[in-house]
Amino acid sequence: MADLLRRIRDGPADERRNRTSMDGKTRLRLVFSYLPDWILTILLVGLVTYFTNFEGHKREFSLTDTSIQHTFAVKERVTFQMAIVYAGAIPAGMILLMALLWRRSFWDLHNGILGLILALALATAITNIIKGTVGRPRPDLIDRCQPIAGAVNQSPYGLANITMCTVQTGHIITDGFKSFPSGHSSFSFAGLGFLAFYWAGKTHLFDKNGHAIKAWIALIPLMGASLIAISRTMDNRQ
Secondary structure, three states: OHHHHHHHHHOOHHHHHHOOOOOHHHHHHHHHHOHHHHHHHHHHHHHHHHHHOOOOOOOOEOOOOHHHOOOOOOOOOOOHHHHHHHHHHHHHHHHHHHHHHHOOOHHHHHHHHHHHHHHHHHHHHHHHHHHHHHOOOOOOHHHHHOEOOOOOOEOOOOEEOHHHEOOOOOHHHHHOOOOOOOHHHHHHHHHHHHHHHHHHHHOOOOOOOOOHHHHHHHHHHHHHHHHHHHHHHHOOOO
16 A cells, blocks of 8 residues: 555656657657557547438337337436536546646656547547447437327338428437437447546556555546446436
């Protein structure tokens, strides 16, 4: 425990001693070596922006399917803006504190922020692409749809489609066909999961010193991501 407290107070002094100084050319080459990562990150952010507004596929559904007859929750427990704060801004702030105040390394800050943004962008891009192509109805689809009076499932297969709805355009009905996979869940586990592994790496979680407190702290972000994912089922979104 004394060793852990010393490292938290003073930072990893042994790692700072092992750092080697670099000349200007070497530093410049190292900076440019990260250029492909930033380009990929920027492209992924652009892809996320495009597929966020992409209407996508709208799968047929049954008007008598009780699994999609849940009430539409007007007020979400965790909005996506709140998820951005919990899984984006807070991990970025924690990385900032650990990199500059504890490790005292701007380079470590750069790598941590780059990894966080890349993880969030990659997870969100993959999630939105799958959402738009799968078109799975949310549990509250019927409430979003507001079927026309006397609407019944079509014969002979017993399924309905969006033409049976009084609400056929707009974000509410479009989002009603984006149940899988959960954007909140993937975004939260990408950001808070990255923070958990970042903490684990910087504190040498898997060393042989047996500091259980490090493991418990690493589990806090993962628990937060789990609670955000659970909130989606409470709001009848998944």
